[in-house]
Amino acid sequence: KRYTLHGQKWQHVNLTWSLRTRHLERMDHGWVRSDLHKALEIWSKHSKLTFREINSETADILVYFEKGYHGDGYPFDGRGQVLAHAFFPGTGHGGDAHFDVEEDWLLNGEQNNEGTSLYTVAAHEFGHSLGLAHSSVGGALMSPWYQGLQSDFELPDDDRLGIQVLYDSKNDKKWGNIPVYRPAAPRPNYPNTIPPRTTVRTTTSSTSTTTPRTTTTYTNIRTRQPDIPPANDKPDFCNTTFDAVSIIRKDLFFFKGKYSWRLGDKGLYSGYPALISRLWYNLPEDMNQVDAVYERQDHKIVFFIGRSFYVFNGNILVPGYPKPLTALGLPERLDHVDAVTVWGHNSKTYIFSGTEYWRYDDETDRMELGYPRDIMTIWKGVGYNLNAAFQWHDGATYFLKNRGFWKFNDLRMRVEQEEPRSIGEFWFNC
Amino acid sequence: RPVEQSNKIRSPPVHEDVYGYLTKFGYLPESDLATGNLQTVDQLHDALRTLQTYGNIPVTGKLDAETKELMRKPRCGVPDVTP
Numbered sequence: 001k002r003y004t005l006h007g008q009k010w011q012h013v014n015l016t017w018s019l020r021t022r023h024l025e026r027m028d029h030g031w032v033r034s035d036l037h038k039a040l041e042i043w044s045k046h047s048k049l050t051f052r053e054i055n056s057e058t059a060d061i062l063v064y065f066e067k068g069y070h071g072d073g074y075p076f077d078g079r080g081q082v083l084a085h086a087f088f089p090g091t092g093h094g095g096d097a098h099f100d101v102e103e104d105w106l107l108n109g110e111q112n113n114e115g116t117s118l119y120t121v122a123a124h125e126f127g128h129s130l131g132l133a134h135s136s137v138g139g140a141l142m143s144p145w146y147q148g149l150q151s152d153f154e155l156p157d158d159d160r161l162g163i164q165v166l167y168d169s170k171n172d173k174k175w176g177n178i179p180v181y182r183p184a185a186p187r188p189n190y191p192n193t194i195p196p197r198t199t200v201r202t203t204t205s206s207t208s209t210t211t212p213r214t215t216t217t218y219t220n221i222r223t224r225q226p227d228i229p230p231a232n233d234k235p236d237f238c239n240t241t242f243d244a245v246s247i248i249r250k251d252l253f254f255f256k257g258k259y260s261w262r263l264g265d266k267g268l269y270s271g272y273p274a275l276i277s278r279l280w281y282n283l284p285e286d287m288n289q290v291d292a293v294y295e296r297q298d299h300k301i302v303f304f305i306g307r308s309f310y311v312f313n314g315n316i317l318v319p320g321y322p323k324p325l326t327a328l329g330l331p332e333r334l335d336h337v338d339a340v341t342v343w344g345h346n347s348k349t350y351i352f353s354g355t356e357y358w359r360y361d362d363e364t365d366r367m368e369l370g371y372p373r374d375i376m377t378i379w380k381g382v383g384y385n386l387n388a389a390f391q392w393h394d395g396a397t398y399f400l401k402n403r404g405f406w407k408f409n410d411l412r413m414r415v416e417q418e419e420p421r422s423i424g425e426f427w428f429n430c
Numbered sequence: 431r432p433v434e435q436s437n438k439i440r441s442p443p444v445h446e447d448v449y450g451y452l453t454k455f456g457y458l459p460e461s462d463l464a465t466g467n468l469q470t471v472d473q474l475h476d477a478l479r480t481l482q483t484y485g486n487i488p489v490t491g492k493l494d495a496e497t498k499e500l501m502r503k504p505r506c507g508v509p510d511v512t513p
Contacts, residue, residue, distance in 0.1 A: 004512075074507055085507030116504060124506055134510045138486040144455070145485065146504040 004133040004142075008089040009166045010060065013048045015095075018059035023067060023101045029411055031107040032118065036063055037395050039122035042141075042153065043130060045265070046160045047167040050250060053344045053395045061129050063122075065101040076100040083146060084121050086128035097125040116146060120153070132162050234273050237261055238430035241402050242423065244339070245388035246293040248301055252392070252427070255290050263427065282317045283310065292388065294340040297347065297362050304337040328360065329367030339389035343397060345410045355384040381415030382406055448493060451501050452477045456509030484510050 017040065019033050033053065040051040051061075069075040072093060074085050079102050086097040099105070099121065106115035127142050135142040137158040155163075235256045244255040252263040259273035276290065277283055283290075284305065292304040296311075300318065303310040308322035325334055330351065339352040342362075349360040356372035357379070375384055379399070388400040397408040404420025424430030452458040457477035475491035482489045485500040 076507070081502075081504055082507040083504050121506075128506075128508055133512055134484070134506070134508065136484045136486070136510075144505045144508075144510050145500070146506075 004135060004162075008094070009131040010089045010095070013167055014050045014052065015061060016052050016054045016056075016059040017061040017063065018054055018056055019063045020057075023065045027065070027105065028107065030409065033395065035107055035119040036122050037393075039119050039126055041393070042123045042155050043126060043163055045170070046155055047163045047169060049130070049163075049167050054347050055345050056347070061095040061097065061126070064096065064098050066098045067101050070098065072098070074098075076102065078102045079104065083116055084125050086125035088128060088133075089131050095129045097122065097129055099125075113148075117148065120148065120150070121146065123153070127159065127163070130163060131166050132159070135159070135162070234259055237273075237428045238424045242387055242400060243289040244291065244293045244304075245398075245400055246295060246341075246390050247392065248293070248295045249299075250393075252390075253293065254427075255293060257289050258287065261428075268428065279315060280310075280312055280317075281315055292337045292340040292351075294342065294349070294390070296349075297342060302340070304340060307335055309337075330358065331372075339386040339399070341389040341391055341397060343410075344391045344395050350389070352386050352389060378413060379408065380413060381418060382408065448501070449474075452481065454509070455481075456511035457481050480511065 017036070019029065019036060021029060024032065037051075037053065044050055053059075064070075066076060068078070072087075076082060076098075077100070079100075082100060083103055084097065084099040087093040087095060089095050099118070104115040105118045107118055110117075124141055132142050134144045135158055137143070137156070139147070140156050140158040142159055142162070237254065237256075240256055242254050242256050246253050246255075250264075251269075254261045254263070255276065256273070258275055258277070260276050260279065261272045262269045262274070276287075280301070280303065283303065287305060290303050290305055293302065295301050301312040301314075303312070304325075305322075307325055309325060309328065310322045311318045325337065326332055328351075330337075330353075334353055337351055337353050340349065342349050347362075348368075349362050351358045351360055352375060355374055355376075357375050358371040359368040360366070361368055375382060375386075382399045383401050386399055386401050389397060391397050395410075397410065399406045399408060399415070400423060401420065403423055405423050405426070406415035406417070406420050408414070409416050422430070449458065452474070457480050458473060478493060478497060479489050479491045481500070482491075482497060485497075487496045487500055488494075490497075
């Protein structure tokens with residue numbers, strides 16, 4: 001009595017998924033995508049898996065709503081009994097999940113005993129998409145029978161063990177060269193608990209790769225907690241704008257001046273802000289700020305500073321960099337970049353500066369023709385002269401300017417609300 | 431519209447539905463069209479026992495009320511017993 005592995009598994013952990021909207025006239029695509037995203041998070045939370053939504057048939061996991069016979073040899077039966085099915089990892093249908101469009105699907109945690117929770121059923125079906133078959137353990141998510149919506153759902157042990165046999169657990173994560181900061185004691189909750197502002201001194205010679213900036217010798221970040229610079233040095237995240245923001249190795253990094261904050265799934269890591277130079281080596285000594293940062297689809301990390309850009313493999317600067325912005329195909333006249341992000345909608349890289357934006361194709365390494373364009377042409381409601389842009393774990397793109405941000409709705413192609421919301425309140429609990 | 435029965439209880443499975451259900455979800459081998467549904471009664475009892483184990487209900491090998499109830503429940507379309 002336990003989970004059952006079905007043999008195949010994905011040979012890569014950074015999976016892509018895409019909702020195909022055939023038969024979806026009656027349902028709100030935004031809520032459907034949100035429920036699917038949350039269902040996938042159940043599995044990524046307990047494994048090395050990551051899921052990125054793209055708008056392409058080439059995604060690893062394609063999600064369809066189908067009716068009756070739909071060409072895969074497993075016809076649906078109308079409302080009741082069979083709710084959905086999914087295919088184990090592999091080519092063709094491999095990984096795909098099909099939902100019976102004739103069911104009465106409840107979205108976004110709606111409660112009513114007549115309908116069926118899409119979130120719950122999707123969580124189960126994605127277990128198949130990842131290589132889990134049914135489990136006979138009572139209460140397991142991979143039990144064949146629908147068990148209703150549990151709002152505070154936590155993955156049962158049987159399912160968690162099954163997925164970790166296939167894709168390890170998150171804690172084993174090898175994060176390239178960036179040291180994963182995991183304090184010995186469980187991290188206290190919260191972003192608004194600022195760690196004590198002490199300086200860390202060592203009597204032994206520093207292992208730091210950069211000469212200490214002050215008479216105090218700091219312990220190198222690679223061996224211990226990030227340095228805690230003297231109080232008067234550090235910016236206060238409740239009282240500042242930000243130069244750049246990006247998701248790097250699944251954590252959310254905010255950059256200001258010479259420092260960065262790092263937010264994980266449980267909030268702000270203690271010991272931050274840390275000097276950027278402690279995580280990314282060989283940035284210019286006289287650097288006052290970074291203009292934009294993003295993690296490429298090949299997981300290299302790109303910093304834009306003035307007229308140059310720097311490509312890092314983990315902490316290490318890739319040989320041959322920095323290069324001028326013109327090497328990307330940006331015009332000579334550009335003296336800086338404001339924001340860069342990969343747009344989940346089409347996996348293209350968008351570069352913003354002033355009132356203009358460009359579209360860059362990471363796969364062909366070329367700036368696309370027909371650019372620059374005015375930001376307002378498609379990014380309705382987003383202002384000019386941005387500070388940052390990034391795609392967050394919920395699949396939406398966020399644009400930051402001054403101390404506010406807009407959440408962009410890919411389907412409506414406009415910001416969710418005209419008035420920007422406070423960055424400090426939303427991300428730092430100010 | 432007539433009030434739908436709660437939990438979408440479908441009409442109770444009748445004899446061929448039992449074979450259909452057990453075959454569909456992998457408890458009985460696909461019937462061999464050349465020989466038709468010649469599964470033996472023993473095969474049926476074994477299949478019911480496996481289903482009852484999967485569904486965490488008393489394992490009787492018989493098509494009793496709890497088993498019929500289980501077979502009416504909404505579920506995933508992927509077979510439980512995969513070759």
